[in-house]
Amino acid sequence: MTIDYSLFMNISASVPxxxxxxxxxxxxxxxxxxLLSNGFLIFIFIRDPNLRRPRNYxxxxxxxxxxxxxxxxxxLHVIASFKKEWIFGQIVLWKTLIPKYGGIITPVLDLTSLAKLSDSYAPGHIHDTIVETLTERRLSKMSKHPLQAxxxxxxxxxxxxxxxEEEDAYKSWWKKTPLGKKRERFLEDQEEGGGDGKGKKDKKGGGKGKGKKGKGKKKK
Known part of the structure; x- marks a missing residue:
């Protein structure tokens, strides 16, 4: 069984x-x-009867x-940003992609069941499934036969x-590879800031200089 792990890796995890x-x-x-500005506007409109004119509506x-x-x-963006990943499940993905490829979401289509069925599938897999299912022939029949799960x-x-378990195993393996270690060091350096990196270089340079001077004194 071959698995394309690139389809389900959390790309946002590589962002600092x-x-x-x-x-x-x-x-x-x-x-x-x-919220404050629009809420205040609506509040004033409700409280003042003189503002109830057609253009104000x-x-x-x-x-x-x-x-x-x-x-x-x-x-949703605020929550996802502070969590550093999308945490709202697959139902949003189905709701977004089905209309994008010409499908119509009706009460007959049980998105909750679809989200539960596809919980262990990658977003790339769901995308491919929707593209394969919503063919021109299937779209032409939607008026008589609406989409179902x-x-x-x-x-x-x-x-x-x-x-x-497979995702965690892959991530732990990736961190042990040279590229994974390099990526981890790069992210750590970015979080610490450029100043720390320069300081480390200066310290190393200073240490080398002292060593050379010491050797020179010994030769004398």
Missing amino acids: AIWHYATGSFSLLCLLFG FIVNLAITDLGLLISNNG SDFIPGLAHHNAIYK
């Missing part, structure tokens, strides 16, 4: 933690500012839409599930 926290903090500031509608986008997008099971069966 400072970037996760920086983007998460920026999204959090945007979220707080948006349009502005309030935009404020409500902005609130929804902030909560759904920035809220059973439509995607044969596609998932063509791939090998990735279990947590």
Whole structure:
């Protein structure tokens, strides 16, 4: 059994933690500012009857839409950034990719069951399954036969599930390889900062200089 581990490796794990926290903090500031400003606008509109004019309804509608986008997008991004990985399961992946490739999500399609079935599969496997399932022939039949969870099971069966134990074993093996060790050192140096690295070099250089001087004195 051959497994393409590149399909399920957490790519965000190779990103330095400072970037996760920086983007998460920026999204959090945007979220707080948006909640305060839009909430204050809606509050004033409700309290003051004189503001209830047709053009102001349009502005309030935009404020409500902005609130929804902030909560759904920035809220999830803040949590994922501080966790340094996407923690909301596979259901979001199915919801995003099925419409992208022409599929229509109806009440008949049980996304919860799909998410549970595909819990041990990589995002790349789910993507390939959706592409293989949503052919032109299948899309043409959606008006009479809506998509169901059973439509995607044969596609998932063509791939090998990735279990947590296998992923941990692969990651521990990767850290022992020369490339893995080099990557770990690189990330540690980035977290510590450039100043520490220069200091270490200076110390090494100073040590060598002292050694040479000492040898010179002995020769004299």
